Amino acid sequence: MAREQRIWRIRLVFQIVSLILVNSMIFGVISFGESPLVRDIYLPNATTKFFNNAPTHSIVYKIQDTLASEFDTFYSDLVIPLFIFLVLVVLLGRVWCAWLCPLGLPQDLLSLLRKKLGIPAYHLPRAAGQALHATKYLALFIIIFYTLSLGIPGSGLFEFRTGLAIPYEQLDPNRALYVYPQIALGLLPPSTIVPWLSILTTIFFLAMCFKIRRFWCYICPAGALQGLFHRQALFQLKKDSSKCTSCGVCTRVCPMGIQEVYSERKKDKVTHRNCTHCYKCVECCPEDDCLYVTFLGRRFLSSKSMEHFDIEET
Amino acid sequence: MKLIGKSKKGSDPAKSIESTSAQRARIETLVAGRGDEIIQRTKEKISAELAKLALLKNRAKAMDYFDEMAQIDGPRAKEIEEFKAKGGKVIGTFCHFVPLEIIDASGCLPLRLGCGHHATVGVGESYLGDPNLCPLAKSMAGCAIVDDFPLYSQCDYIIAPSPCDAKLKLGEALKEIGPLLTMNVPRVKEGESIRKQWIEEIKNVRDALEKITGKKIDKKSLKRSIIKYQKAHKAWRTLLSQKRKANVIWGRDFLLVGWVSFIDDIERWTREVTKLTKELKSMASAGKLVADKSTPRVMLAGSPVVWPNWKLPNLLEESGAIIVSDELCSGTRTFYDPVVTDEWTERAMIVAIAERYLYPCTCPCFSPNVEREDNFIREIEGSRAEGVVFHVLQGCHLHTLDASRLSRPLKNKGIPVLTIRSEYQDGDIGQIKVRVEAFLEMIEAGEDSLFEDV
Numbered sequence: 100m101a102r103e104q105r106i107w108r109i110r111l112v113f114q115i116v117s118l119i120l121v122n123s124m125i126f127g128v129i130s131f132g133e134s135p136l137v138r139d140i141y142l143p144n145a146t147t148k149f150f151n152n153a154p155t156h157s158i159v160y161k162i163q164d165t166l167a168s169e170f171d172t173f174y175s176d177l178v179i180p181l182f183i184f185l186v187l188v189v190l191l192g193r194v195w196c197a198w199l200c201p202l203g204l205p206q207d208l209l210s211l212l213r214k215k216l217g218i219p220a221y222h223l224p225r226a227a228g229q230a231l232h233a234t235k236y237l238a239l240f241i242i243i244f245y246t247l248s249l250g251i252p253g254s255g256l257f258e259f260r261t262g263l264a265i266p267y268e269q270l271d272p273n274r275a276l277y278v279y280p281q282i283a284l285g286l287l288p289p290s291t292i293v294p295w296l297s298i299l300t301t302i303f304f305l306a307m308c309f310k311i312r313r314f315w316c317y318i319c320p321a322g323a324l325q326g327l328f329h330r331q332a333l334f335q336l337k338k339d340s341s342k343c344t345s346c347g348v349c350t351r352v353c354p355m356g357i358q359e360v361y362s363e364r365k366k367d368k369v370t371h372r373n374c375t376h377c378y379k380c381v382e383c384c385p386e387d388d389c390l391y392v393t394f395l396g397r398r399f400l401s402s403k404s405m406e407h408f409d410i411e412e413t
Numbered sequence: 414m415k416l417i418g419k420s421k422k423g424s425d426p427a428k429s430i431e432s433t434s435a436q437r438a439r440i441e442t443l444v445a446g447r448g449d450e451i452i453q454r455t456k457e458k459i460s461a462e463l464a465k466l467a468l469l470k471n472r473a474k475a476m477d478y479f480d481e482m483a484q485i486d487g488p489r490a491k492e493i494e495e496f497k498a499k500g501g502k503v504i505g506t507f508c509h510f511v512p513l514e515i516i517d518a519s520g521c522l523p524l525r526l527g528c529g530h531h532a533t534v535g536v537g538e539s540y541l542g543d544p545n546l547c548p549l550a551k552s553m554a555g556c557a558i559v560d561d562f563p564l565y566s567q568c569d570y571i572i573a574p575s576p577c578d579a580k581l582k583l584g585e586a587l588k589e590i591g592p593l594l595t596m597n598v599p600r601v602k603e604g605e606s607i608r609k610q611w612i613e614e615i616k617n618v619r620d621a622l623e624k625i626t627g628k629k630i631d632k633k634s635l636k637r638s639i640i641k642y643q644k645a646h647k648a649w650r651t652l653l654s655q656k657r658k659a660n661v662i663w664g665r666d667f668l669l670v671g672w673v674s675f676i677d678d679i680e681r682w683t684r685e686v687t688k689l690t691k692e693l694k695s696m697a698s699a700g701k702l703v704a705d706k707s708t709p710r711v712m713l714a715g716s717p718v719v720w721p722n723w724k725l726p727n728l729l730e731e732s733g734a735i736i737v738s739d740e741l742c743s744g745t746r747t748f749y750d751p752v753v754t755d756e757w758t759e760r761a762m763i764v765a766i767a768e769r770y771l772y773p774c775t776c777p778c779f780s781p782n783v784e785r786e787d788n789f790i791r792e793i794e795g796s797r798a799e800g801v802v803f804h805v806l807q808g809c810h811l812h813t814l815d816a817s818r819l820s821r822p823l824k825n826k827g828i829p830v831l832t833i834r835s836e837y838q839d840g841d842i843g844q845i846k847v848r849v850e851a852f853l854e855m856i857e858a859g860e861d862s863l864f865e866d867v
Contacts, residue, residue, distance in 0.1 A: 214756050214757070214758075217632065217757070217758050218758065219756070219758040219759070219760040219761055220756065220758075220761070224605075225605065340787075341787065341790060341791065341794075342791065343787065344749075344750060344773040344784060344787070344788070345602075345772050345773055345783065345784045345787075346750055346753070346768065346769065346772050346773040347768050347772040347773075348753045348768070351764065351765070351768060352753075352755045364783065379755065382755075383753050383755055385750070385751050385753050404650060405643060405646060405647045405650065405751055406647055406650045406651050406654065410640055410643045410644050410647060411640060
């Protein structure tokens with residue numbers, strides 16, 4: 100296998116399998132969702148609730164739902180799901196984003212299509228990328244602030260609870276991308292409402308992600324939520340600075356525009372809060388064992404020089 | 414005097430201070446009919462060096478090919494002539510900053526001009542007019558003005574990066590002789606503006622080449638060339654790893670292999686390097702070493718050591734050491750870094766090429782230069798070198814300054830360092846020999862205290 104393809108092919112398989120099984124969207128086992136064993140598991144990555152009985156929902160959905168409606172119970176419903184969320188993030192970090200997210204797959208497929216068509220990607224300028232990365236934290240803050248004030252009886256927003264209780268649902272491309280196919284496949288009744296705003300964001304999503312690699316990951320509030328705990332996860336991206344030739348390949352191929360992996364020269368831990376663990380840098384780094392990934396301190400993936408691979412023929 | 418390139422479109426005589434005829438007259442007086450003699454002396458020097466190499470112990474058979482290519486008027490010169498007869502263009506390059514992939518993609522032939530011919534230093538010095546300039550630049554200028562100098566006279570166009578003053582002004586001087594493109598090499602690598610500027614510089618090269626050939630460089634040929642050079646990189650790295658495993662190749666032979674890549678057809682060179690690596694591997698497993706394990710291991714650093722200026726490598730290896738590694742842009746660094754791109758669009762490829770030639774470069778012209786410092790440590794640890802010899806060409810300020818800057822931390826780490834300042838001429842051989850021998854004795858005496866794992 101050519102060097103450039105060794106990681107993303109495996110990742111593609113993971114993404115497809117997780118789309119089918121973990122996120123349980125297209126072939127969701129509807130009745131399974133009633134089981135008390137999985138009732139409190141909310142996925143850290145997906146940002147929507149795909150259908151009522153799905154075994155797994157998204158934590159962002161759950162937070163909005165609980166904050167808007169359970170002021171009187173002191174949001175006690177959130178305790179266990181948040182605890183499970185923390186465990187899941189510490190376990191996998193943002194591996195959720197690049198390997199298991201239902202929105203990651205279409206983004207990667209769009210990039211693949213763009214590459215096949217020979218259209219160059221648009222690289223966000225550093226400042227624009229930083230601003231977008233900040234947007235996702237702002238989005239998360241607004242979502243929490245809004246839903247929190249919805250749930251408080253004296254806030255004056257109490258009446259909106261019936262109209263616009265879960266604001267992010269209105270925008271999420273997941274909604275239009277995955278709920279419509281389910282209706283088409285007959286998995287959901289045709290009466291399921293898909294907000295028209297999310298169709299608009301989906302068109303925006305498709306257009307932007309075609310030209311900019313992993314555009315949605317810059318602004319995704321679920322990513323922001325994970326980013327808060329991500330650097331403490333068991334999965335870590337590490338760098339052996341003594342092997343680095345400063346060639347800058349890691350920065351150029353990074354879909355999230357992270358420069359810190361390149362500029363770090365002292366510490367070996369280079370996991371950045373914006374890193375989605377796609378390991379594109381590990382795949383492309385031309386030095387042996389310069390970049391590597393550890394799980395619980397054990398190295399399981401390292402960069403390899405071209406010495407070890409067949410070079411692609413044209 | 415015959416001009417380097419037949420086409421005079423690139424340089425505008427009206428713009429230069431001196432008229433073309435006046436320059437011709439000046440060059441004629443400088444060379445004063447000694448052209449043939451200079452070429453003859455150069456050829457003799459090459460044959461003498463090759464004869465020395467042929468006597469080396471346990472030399473790999475695959476080196477025969479590189480010996481053949483090392484003759485500047487040998488089979489390669491004929492091949493280039495044939496290539497030119499078919500309408501191909503030959504592009505001379507000054508140094509390591511010229512994007513070879515783009516030259517190759519344009520269908521032209523890159524020819525690296527950096528040279529170690531001592532016979533041309535004198536005329537070159539008079540032509541450039543500065544006795545304090547480095548002999549490499551003088552020698553190149555000399556080769557360029559001597560009529561019918563092998564390889565040099567075949568260049569249609571020169572791409573001249575300007576990492577140092579010598580190369581910058583050499584380019585300016587040669588502009589009077591033939592068409593030439595100067596590349597502005599930034600001295601600082603940091604920042605987005607530098608990156609953009611350098612990408613534009615690479616695009617300039619592409620545009621100039623497109624103008625010369627009258628053909629657009631398309632995506633397909635660019636991709637093919639990148640892959641071609643990736644293969645050369647792979648072969649080179651495999652040879653490097655093999656070299657590090659056991660003493661199976663002399664440093665001089667290795668440097669010669671590197672030099673041949675300057676002028677050779679890169680695909681054939683890749684095949685020959687692979688063949689050589691295979692032979693070295695079987696030699697290593699058969700225990701047929703060129704030098705036994707107790708031989709002092711030396712790393713060569715500093716100014717480029719270019720064929721046939723084998724003075725310092727000869728002195729080192731004849732005095733009982735083996736050059737196990739180097740950080741010369743004429744040696745290990747030639748194909749050390751690959752062009753890596755994850756997308757094959759035109760823009761992505763150009764950016765990838767630009768970044769490969771700038772960011773990992775360890776030329777002392779940069780500041781800050783963490784890349785060079787790290788590369789030293791990597792080379793010393795990877796090759797288990799016991800001492801570092803800085804080769805500093807007289808007049809090369811950047812390498813002189815970096816040699817003293819880097820000597821201190823290396824000495825603090827317990828690695829012996831020797832700085833040899835020298836020219837191309839053989840006058841100082843005796844003096845250098847004494848210093849090299851004393852240095853090697855020091856290494857042999859203090860062997861145990863330097864590295865635990867040797």
